[in-house]
Amino acid sequence: MRMSQLFFQTLREAPADADTVSHQLMLRASMIHQIAAGIWDYLPLGLRVKHKIEDIFREEMDAIGGQEVTLPVVHPAELWQQTGRWYQIGSDMARLKDRAGRDLVLAMTHEEIMAELAAAYVSSYRQLPFMLYQIQTKFRDEPRPRAGLIRTREFTMKDAYTFDRDNAALDAYYPKFYQAYFNIFNRCGVDTVAVKSDSGNIGDSTAHEFLAITPIGEDTLVICDNCGYSANRQVASFAKSAPVAAAQQPTEEVATPGAETIAALAEFLGIAESETAKAIFLMADIDQPDGTVKSQFVFVVVRGDMELNETKLTNGIKARRLRPAVVEEIRAIGAEPGYGSPVGIRRDQVLLVVDDLIPSSPNLVAGANKVDTHLRHVNYGRDYTADLVLDLVAASDGHPCPNCGSPLHTVRGVEVGNIFKLGTKYSVAMGATYLDENGESKPIVMGSYGIGTGRLMAVAIELHHDDNGIQWPITIAPYQVMLVSLATEKTPEVTAAAEALYQSLKAAGVEVLYDDRDERAGVKFNDADLMGIPLRLTLGAKGLKNGIAELKLRRNGEQRELPLATIVASVQEIIAAEFARINARAVEMPYEG
RNA sequence: CGGGGAGUAGCGCAGUUUGGUAGCGCACAGCGUUUGGGACGCUGGGGUCGUAGGUUCAAAUCCUAUCUCCCCGACCA
Numbered sequence: 001m002r003m004s005q006l007f008f009q010t011l012r013e014a015p016a017d018a019d020t021v022s023h024q025l026m027l028r029a030s031m032i033h034q035i036a037a038g039i040w041d042y043l044p045l046g047l048r049v050k051h052k053i054e055d056i057f058r059e060e061m062d063a064i065g066g067q068e069v070t071l072p073v074v075h076p077a078e079l080w081q082q083t084g085r086w087y088q089i090g091s092d093m094a095r096l097k098d099r100a101g102r103d104l105v106l107a108m109t110h111e112e113i114m115a116e117l118a119a120a121y122v123s124s125y126r127q128l129p130f131m132l133y134q135i136q137t138k139f140r141d142e143p144r145p146r147a148g149l150i151r152t153r154e155f156t157m158k159d160a161y162t163f164d165r166d167n168a169a170l171d172a173y174y175p176k177f178y179q180a181y182f183n184i185f186n187r188c189g190v191d192t193v194a195v196k197s198d199s200g201n202i203g204d205s206t207a208h209e210f211l212a213i214t215p216i217g218e219d220t221l222v223i224c225d226n227c228g229y230s231a232n233r234q235v236a237s238f239a240k241s242a243p244v245a246a247a248q249q250p251t252e253e254v255a256t257p258g259a260e261t262i263a264a265l266a267e268f269l270g271i272a273e274s275e276t277a278k279a280i281f282l283m284a285d286i287d288q289p290d291g292t293v294k295s296q297f298v299f300v301v302v303r304g305d306m307e308l309n310e311t312k313l314t315n316g317i318k319a320r321r322l323r324p325a326v327v328e329e330i331r332a333i334g335a336e337p338g339y340g341s342p343v344g345i346r347r348d349q350v351l352l353v354v355d356d357l358i359p360s361s362p363n364l365v366a367g368a369n370k371v372d373t374h375l376r377h378v379n380y381g382r383d384y385t386a387d388l389v390l391d392l393v394a395a396s397d398g399h400p401c402p403n404c405g406s407p408l409h410t411v412r413g414v415e416v417g418n419i420f421k422l423g424t425k426y427s428v429a430m431g432a433t434y435l436d437e438n439g440e441s442k443p444i445v446m447g448s449y450g451i452g453t454g455r456l457m458a459v460a461i462e463l464h465h466d467d468n469g470i471q472w473p474i475t476i477a478p479y480q481v482m483l484v485s486l487a488t489e490k491t492p493e494v495t496a497a498a499e500a501l502y503q504s505l506k507a508a509g510v511e512v513l514y515d516d517r518d519e520r521a522g523v524k525f526n527d528a529d530l531m532g533i534p535l536r537l538t539l540g541a542k543g544l545k546n547g548i549a550e551l552k553l554r555r556n557g558e559q560r561e562l563p564l565a566t567i568v569a570s571v572q573e574i575i576a577a578e579f580a581r582i583n584a585r586a587v588e589m590p591y592e593g
Numbered sequence: 594c595g596g597g598g599a600g601u602a603g604c605g606c607a608g609u610u611u612g613g614u615a616g617c618g619c620a621c622a623g624c625g626u627u628u629g630g631g632a633c634g635c636u637g638g639g640g641u642c643g644u645a646g647g648u649u650c651a652a653a654u655c656c657u658a659u660c661u662c663c664c665c666g667a668c669c670a
Contacts, residue, residue: 012605012619017664034662036662037612037662037663086668090670109670142652142669143594144666144669151669218669251642251651519628520628520631520632522630525630529630550629
């Protein structure tokens with residue numbers, strides 16, 4: 001491609017709206033263009049990167065038996081009504097009507113369509129297993145798109161689905177994805193860690209998410225450097241040290257004027273925060289056996305030095321969602337905000353859930369459900385009992401690793417992919433069944449596996465850039481070689497040589513972007529750096545006289561001179577070496593179910 | 594949805610306090626000089642000042658409403 005023909009306009013300054021590096025660099029390099037919040041154009045350069053990434057998806061999916069399909073972006077509402085998600089999902093799902101007034105939805109994901117496809121085609125166990133995937137646009141009306149391509153509303157996703165006859169077969173397929181995902185990310189130059197993830201509302205089966213460690217991440221990851229334990233903070237556990245045992249002392253009221261927070265309370269009484277009990281008031285929507293949803297007051301008690309992990313609580317009480325209770329609701333159950341206590345509340349109206357550290361922590365200070373008053377020496381079992389005792393608290397920096405006891409630390413990560421054992425939820429709902437050897441009808445067991453292309457592209461930039469621009473791994477770079485001609489009007493021989501070199505590189509199958517513009521050297525070099533093409537070949541009058549062109553590697557600035565006589569072969573060798581360098585990262589990863 | 598910030602030329606910004614009919618840098622076009630890390634000179638094109646009302650002789654500027662974008666949080670199948 002000739003730069004003089006390329007559709008682009010590099011920017012010297014990033015638009016003020018952009019404040020993450022990948023966002024700024026993609027805008028400055030003319031890779032993407034914004035249309036609305038979370039909705040983007042891919043320009044020629046950016047699209048080439050997207051295609052490179054997607055080609056890697058295809059290779060890795062095909063390698064584990066995948067077959068590519070394309071499913072629609074607009075779905076009839078009926079399919080989503082069949083699985084119930086039409087009713088469960090709120091305004092994240094974009095809905096529209098066709099000319100006849102029929103309800104349609106914009107695809108947020110494709111479980112329904114995939115299950116429908118399986119239902120339509122599969123009748124026998126002999127057809128199983130199989131795996132289908134697609135690379136398709138999805139739309140989720142995210143409440144807050146952010147950071148360029150990191151979180152968008154319209155996005156492209158590679159989503160794959162497995163169809164197996166039973167859980168054992170799915171369990172056998174699942175690790176192949178685990179490995180394929182590492183291969184994909186490694187081949188894109190993106191280091192990831194796989195952690196078991198919260199499987200949310202869909203069953204209680206295994207799921208992993210793949211996170212790239214970067215400060216711009218939206219997820220918090222808990223990591224142990226000593227033994228390699230890692231988990232999303234939503235589900236991370238830690239070794240809770242046993243509290244010091246002590247004889248239970250009689251409860252007594254103590255005046256604590258104004259001590260409405262744990263910190264203030266501990267300070268006022270001159271005790272450690274671990275000697276207090278923290279009360280948290282929530283309202284939970286909980287599904288009832290009769291199919292209705294009940295709004296339940298949930299009274300949570302954790303030790304004062306701990307933080308509630310709402311994901312653990314949500315899962316533990318099987319709530320659909322949680323929200324903080326308002327003052328009126330708190331008073332209605334006999335508690336007082338800031339001075340809440342599990343002792344003396346209207347127990348029949350409350351679901352009381354305590355962290356499993358509480359029963360073994362003696363003589364805690366809790367509220368008295370009266371303003372400016374607390375209770376000393378509150379003891380679980382003697383003074384109150386809970387409906388549920390669970391692990392409810394969030395792991396944090398410094399907490400002991402649950403495996404080895406070393407201190408944990410937290411880092412930020414971006415979820416670039418996830419794999420998920422779906423089970424039979426969708427196949428049952430969509431009637432995707434097969435007949436086994438005994439003529440018995442059984443639901444197909446499904447798995448789903450997703451990777452966001454744009455997000456992966458953005459993360460690659462977050463991990464590979466310097467002050468001058470992007471440093472694409474060659475596997476996903478828009479072009480492999482940037483050929484910079486430094487010809488001027490006075491050196492037509494340089495133009496001729498550059499043209500010839502451009503043609504030979506192209507003929508040899510090298511992906512080359514040829515800067516044939518009438519620009520000064522500095523402009524060309526800066527654009528080359530910004531766009532991040534891995535190899536830069538510079539051909540100028542001096543070099544031509546000596547029969548050489550200069551090669552510079554974008555990723556480390558390494559330079560060497562290449563004789564023009566053998567330059568095509570040299571470039572091909574270097575490209576191959578760059579590929580080998582990246583691909584060597586795709587190694588076997590032990591699967592930890 | 595809560596909190597904060599911002600909408601003036603493709604990009605970055607000034608002008609708004611104190612109303613007087615829009616400006617700077619980059620980019621873009623032409624000419625000339627230049628030519629190995631974002632050249633220089635001259636000339637030129639481009640803006641309903643987010644939108645709609647209102648106040649006023651006069652509104653980018655004051656008032657009201659509204660839309661959009663960004664950041665933090667909530668949310669995230």
